[in-house]
Amino acid sequence: MPDYTPGLHILATFAAPPAALRDADSCRAFFDAQVLAFGLEKVGEAYHSFPADEAGPGGFTAVLALTESHLSIHTWPEHGLATFDVFLSNFRRDNAATVRGIYAATLAFFEGTELTKTEVRR
């Protein structure tokens, strides 16, 4: 282990209604509200919606770069699930409670059912 352990990372997979897993705009508004609510600072982002075609019904991918590290989501409406990550460093303060809070809020927003969750102290 390094002397300096930057923070807590939660990796989760959850099941959710397919409509929410296709709605990148609502997810963007939700993430921006979370960044504000938890006093984080967004320094960049990328959202990409996949077309609804023979390969799938149009999920999306989002990654947000934060001063505190990042969060990401990848959705698979065809499987009714999403993979979610939130990792916040403890540079200015201990953000472990915020990591858990953002994950809980995300699960609630998507009306999700947790399938797997891994916490990594890193």
Place this chain on the structure above:
Amino acid sequence: MPDYTPGLHILATFAAPPAALRDADSCRAFFDAQVLAFGLEKVGEAYHSFPADEAGPGGFTAVLALTESHLSIHTWPEHGLATFDVFLSNFRRDNAATVRGIYAATLAFFEGTELTKTEVRR
């Protein structure tokens, strides 16, 4: 566990020379070359360099959104370390070998020494 397990995620922390941990431009060129070499598709990205000031000597954060999921790095030159993530889904093919290949290439590029590594099948 869900019926559908999207892919392999490697989370690592490595020590590296501070100069490389401040050089976002070189990292960007390196990541773009990796995306090309491994036949991945970048669909968005965010790079942010922190100013060199009393709070630290100017690390950077990068997140790349890929069709296949994402990769990210956060550097702390003041601690001589970086946290790195690569997560690739198996939507079109099994990308586990690519995940390990990109991590190995990243460690080599930064002349890094692995401190911690976690593999999560998710």
